[in-house]
Amino acid sequence: MSESRLPEEGAVPLDDRGLAYGDGLFETVLVRDGEALLWEAHLARLARGCRALGLPMPARDRLDSLPGQAGEGLRVLKLILTRGSGGRGYLPPAEPSPRLRWQAAPFSPQPHRWRAGVRVRLCRLRLGLQPALAGLKHLNRLENVLARQEWQDPEVAEGLLCDSDGWLVEATCMNLFWRRDGRLETPRLDRCGVAGTLRAALLEALPIAEVDAGPEVLLDAEAAWLGNSLQGVWPLARLDDARGSELKRWAPGEAHRSLQAEAHRLLGYSPSMAS
Template identity: 65%
Template sequence: MRDAKLPIDDRGLAYGDGLFETVLVRDGQPLLWDYHMARLDEGVERLSLPRPDFTAFDALPAQCGPGLQVLKLMLTRGSGGRGYRPPEPGELRWRWTASPFQPSPERWFEGVAVRCCELRLGIQPRLAGIKHLARLENVLARQEWQDDSIAEGLLCDSHGDLVEATTMNLIWLRRGRLETPLLDRSGVRGTLLSALDDAVELHWVREDLDTLLEADAAWLLNSVQGVWPIRRLDDACGNPLKQWPPAVDCAIQRIAHRRLGYPLNPGD
């Protein structure tokens, strides 16, 4: 059902008891659709939600309209239960909406400034990787800065290990290897990150901020925005920690943008 309101007793609204996906759609064609549906399927299994008819979702992208759109699909456990105790059996509720989208090409080619967040992500392996509705940690982290020149904030977990940015994944190049944080304790395994993992040799590592400062280049990425090179990293107080030159060839951006239909060079 499109844009329908949720009742006040919906468990997704009350407890974050559900999942969502945000899918880039170009002229009615979804990008990375199989990866989105695979992550949604895993989330349904992890949360023990009533299993949806996934074929019902296949018709949604064509209803999004022309041009670039972002399709948001949300699943909840529905209503019922007693307090935190879920209903047995539950009745899945799902809603969707589509919004026009305009990417930021200057961030693809000029890079972005990023800061470190003070907030630390909690460790919960059962929720790691999936895109559940309980995103309060990300909301609190995003409240830490209001400067529009800062594009994103990097998040570590409570052990001090790098995880992700508030809405994007992180990859860096160090000693000739492409590395990305392990997402087995917290964070979201993005669909573009999964697609790149199938296309190039990514090394999944558990490392702290000092490792990132050793990197020769670093990028942020997700399936809507594409790939942003990081040009400057600041600490939580705005003090510069690292600057990267713009000259590093970005093979991962070329691969990713081909998948998303984004330009490979300025002016394309």
């Protein structure tokens, strides 16, 4: 895979706090021919994370220069910002010197999943509650790593996660949406989970209610979707429990296309690729 990064920035040292403690943030951005999609939303989330962790925000002109260096065609730009080195143990330095690293690689979405939908399963792992970090894309993703190890079946595209109180939160790397009684809904993310940039854009564009709901809500849903700012929106075609037994099926069709169409408009994906 071809990758690019800033030539003057070398390897991350072993005493980097991001490496040692997950003390930092990251963003993954879809870039088309040097133009970053949902760029302002990515920068807004990065700024929220910097405020929450007490990190200086990188200079705007430095960040704005990166998409243009990502290369031609469809690319995924990954930014990693750590607190840098220093401090004593968990105590961070009073004046941190953050490290910003980035790389860009070719990216291809999966249009067959846009059209046919995906099979997902419920995960056994429960997300811990931490409102101070809720919504942020911080570097400590061990819960997601453990959840993703729960299945090996390539037919299962994603796993759905609940928090320790049993409320739906997200998939391992995507946000969750459903339509119930004609109303669009998505899990509330004020106690844990990652508030995706595509989710934020859809909340602005469409009447989507943020709710507390357990996984049983999906059994009553007329349609359901997963989405993020790289893959776009996948309709759910089948839901399994944590043992792999089928709980619900949907037939992706017109009922699934409205939310998908708005998401793909925001990401510049052609509507014809999903039909």
